Amino acid sequence: MRLLDGLEVISRERRLKFARAILYLAQGVFDDCYTETEVVHWARYNVFLLYEMGTFGALVELLNMEIDNSQACSSSLRKPAISLADSTELRVLLNIMYLMVEIIRREGEDDKPEWSSARDGFRTELSSLVYNGEPFAVLLFSFVNKYCNGHTPHCPIKKVLLLLWKTILFCFGGFETVQELKMEKRAKLGLPPLLENSIQVTRTLRATSPPASAMDILEQQQKRGRRGRRDSLDIYCERDEAREEEDEADDGDSGIEGEVDPLEREALIQDLHSPGLAPERWLFPRCLPWATKVREKDIEEFLEVSRCKFIGFTLGNDTETLVGLPRPIHNSVKTLKQHKYVSIAEVQAKMEEELQKSPVSLGAEEVEQTSVEILYQAMLYNLPQYMIALLKIQLAAAPTSKAKTDSINILADLLPEEMPNTVLQSMKLGIDVNRHKEIVVKAISALMLLLLKHLKLNHVYQFEYVSQHLVFANCIPLILKFFNQSIMSYVTTKNSIFVLDYPHCVIHELPELTTEVLEAGDHTQFCWRNLFSCINLLRILNKLTKWKHSRIMMLVVFKSAPILKRVLRAKQAMLQLYALKLLKFQTKYLGRQWRKSNMKIMSAIYHKVRHRLNDDWAYGNDIDARPWDFQAEECSLRVNIEMFNSRRYGLHHTDLEFAPVDNCLQSVLGHQVSLPEDFRYSYELWLEREVFAHPIHWEDLLQPLT
Structure with missing residues (x-):
């Protein structure tokens, strides 16, 4: 309580001293501990104690005051180069808040019973409208927007993005929570349960991937006398790289034929030591991993083509009448309906269409005030600026981006006041800079993917609104620019110094930092941080382009x-799965010669990606792929989004068509109407021209409205 009182003193130096004392408590009082486990234990205990004392609210007030500190902003703007010293107060506050969110979010085995209720209360506090009338995440979004606009150049943007990501993750839940909410919502809407769990299927894809290259697996199978199909996604790393495009000629394969890839070695060792694992684990499955799906629109299109062929006319959207069609068409329709999948998005779009048609008879829509809905309402008016700000920072942190004078300086909270003057200091600063950029990319990619998934589950047009603004802000070429590098080098980089990681650095005696120690890095063969970022960016690209012909054509144009073929060289099942999905979207537009030259990729798409029964992705016979239809498709989607936002939130304008009308004659005639001063001199002329000169058809009032 004395430390909290110290946060309210006038002197900035004293406030900083008290804030650092609270940070020391949140970090686990490491100077009084002897093991790393002890540090973690006291960090959890102290963080829950700080939350019970109301520390987080006091920190939010201080954060608002520091971020709007005109003196600090003006001094930062006047400086030729912003350094680490300009963001000391902000970094201390953000560190405490990040530790509180991250520690309270995670459940531990030694948690006390009252901590569970504290966790739920903290989640509600972050999600509700408590900080200046808006959720805490919107407050952080506004900080990011101010930073990109140049108003707060001293803001430690990496820590803000990390705190924003963890706040969204804490309030909404992760990917497994999305899966659970999806199952609950399908049951609520009366839809059949999901055919499979996508997370479990993706893990199965990884588990069934052999540890070595396809050539080694075939040799082993031949020695054992087994017959099997070449099942591995590693088929792209064989000796036929000479047939690739000219722009890939200088980027050779990163692996050695026949060796175990470093991305699979550690996972293989963990799997082999896991209990209860049968030897049949390495046997290839005899069926495709995904269940096939068919949309209602696919059945309608199939029947439309069949009726035009055999009958000569169509019946619109009727999928039940099969009169006049031959028996094989009946069997085909039966098979299609057995695999029909109705998504939550289709139901939501249909309900929105009915609400737009009959707003009076259906009445007001009951909108459940979930944490996702509250956040969308709060950030709706400034959402385009927030998305542009995230993409600007992502562009500045991309490893392929070149430094420009007008680009955002994301290293303001990293560079020291005095630049290094030795080789050792330069190496350490270089590692810190690369690690800094990697963490920024990781935070933004995870944040955008979580937002897209939760918004799509909440309402499809909320998801489409964010997606369109990402596309308009050139998110698709930005992600492709990110992948236009050596992915194997990126996912195996070692931009970290193990001996400086917390809490190892405060418990153990630090060795002397030399160039050999910095070059050695840690003992891992690959960087999960960068692999996680690559998978997230591919999933975002899938979200933006799925079922959108205009955006798929952007993939072709760029x-x-x-670029995606080079991504396939990283032998990780989930990464390759989403890269193959993106290739599947555009194969029909790439031409016959490309498909002929990349038959191994076509086979891998067939083996690993979900299929639609009547999808001709491998043949390119898409009659709807006309360039002049793409603009109309995007414009129609935009109209639907604007109508949704206007109806539910009144974003663009108030709808006067359904406003209440005053039908009382005395009330209408009793209104005071302001008239110009010269009206009394010309009102007789006005009556003659506007009233008496126009005939009144009284019989029209007796006719029914059409």
Whole structure:
């Protein structure tokens, strides 16, 4: 309580001293501990104690005051180069808040019973409208927007993005929570349960991937006398790289034929030591991993083509009448209906269409005030600026971006006041800079993917609104620019110094930092941080382009096929799965010669990606792929989004068509109407021209409205 009182003193130096004392408590009082486990234990205990004392609310007030500190902003703007010293107060506050969110979010085995209720209360506090009438996440979004606009150049943007990501993750839940909410919502809407759990299927894809290259697996199978199909996604790393495009000629394969890839070695060792694992684990499955799906629109299109062929006319959206069609067509329709999948998005879009048609008869829509709905309402008016700000920072942190004078300086909270003057200091600063950028990319990619998934589950047009603004802000070429590098080098980089990681650095005696220690890095063969970022960016690209022909054509125009082929060299099942999905979207537009030259990729798409029964992705016979239809498709989607936001939130304008009308004659005639001063001199002329000169058809009032 004395430390909290110290946060309210006038002197900035004293406030900083008390804030650092609270940070020391949140970090686990490491100077009084002897083991790393003890530090973690006291960090959890102290963080829950700080939350019970109301520390987080006091920190939010201080954060608002520091971020709007005109003196600090003006001094930062006047400086030629902003350094680490300009963001000391902000970094201390953000560190405490990040530790509180991250520690309270995670459940531990030694948690006390009252901590569970504290966790639920903290989640509600972050999600509700408590901080200046808006959720805490919107407050952080506004900080990011101010930073990109140049108003707060001293803001430690990496820590803000990390806190924003963890706040969204804490309030909404992770990917497994999305899966659970999806199952509950399908049951609520009366839809059949999901055919499979996508997370479990993706893990199965990884588990069934052999540890070595496809050539070694075939040799082993031949020695054992087994017959099997070449099942591995590693088929792209064989000796036929000479047939790739010219722009890939200088980027050779990163692995050695026949060796175990470093991305699979550690996972293989963990799997082999896991209990209860049968030897049949390495046997290839005899069926496709995904269940096939068919949309209602696919059945309608199939029947439309069949009726035009055999009958000569169509019946619109009727999928039940099969009169006049031959028996094989009946069997085909039966098979299609057995695999029909109705998504939550389709139901939501249909309900929105009915509400737009009959707003009076259906009445007001009951909107459940979930944490996702509250956040969308709060950030709706400034959402385009927030998305642009995230993409600006993502562009500045991309490893392929070149430094420009007008670009955002994301290293303001990293560079020291005095630049290094030795080789050792330069190496350490270089590692810190690369690690800093990697963490920024990780936070933004995870944040955008979580937002897209939760918004799509809450309402499809909320998801489409965010997606369109991401596309308009050039998110698709930005992600392709990110992948236009050596992915194997990126996911195996070692931009970390193990001996400086917390809490290892405060418990153990630090060795002397030399160039050998910095070059050695840690003992891992790959960087999960960068692999996680790559998978997230591919999933975002899938979310933006799925079922959108205009955006798929953007992938073709920006020549994403050779870029995605290079991604396939990283032998990780989930990464390759989403890269293959993106290639599947655009194969029909790439031409016959490309498909002929990349038959191994076509086979891998067939083996690993979900299929639609009547999808001709491998043949390119898409009759709807006409360029002049793409603009109309995007414009129609935008109209639907604007109508949704206008109806539910009144974003663009108030709808006067359904406003209440005053039908009382005395009330209408009793209104005071302001008239110009010269009206009394010309009102007789006005009556003659506007009233008496126009005939009144009284019989029209007796006719029914049409």
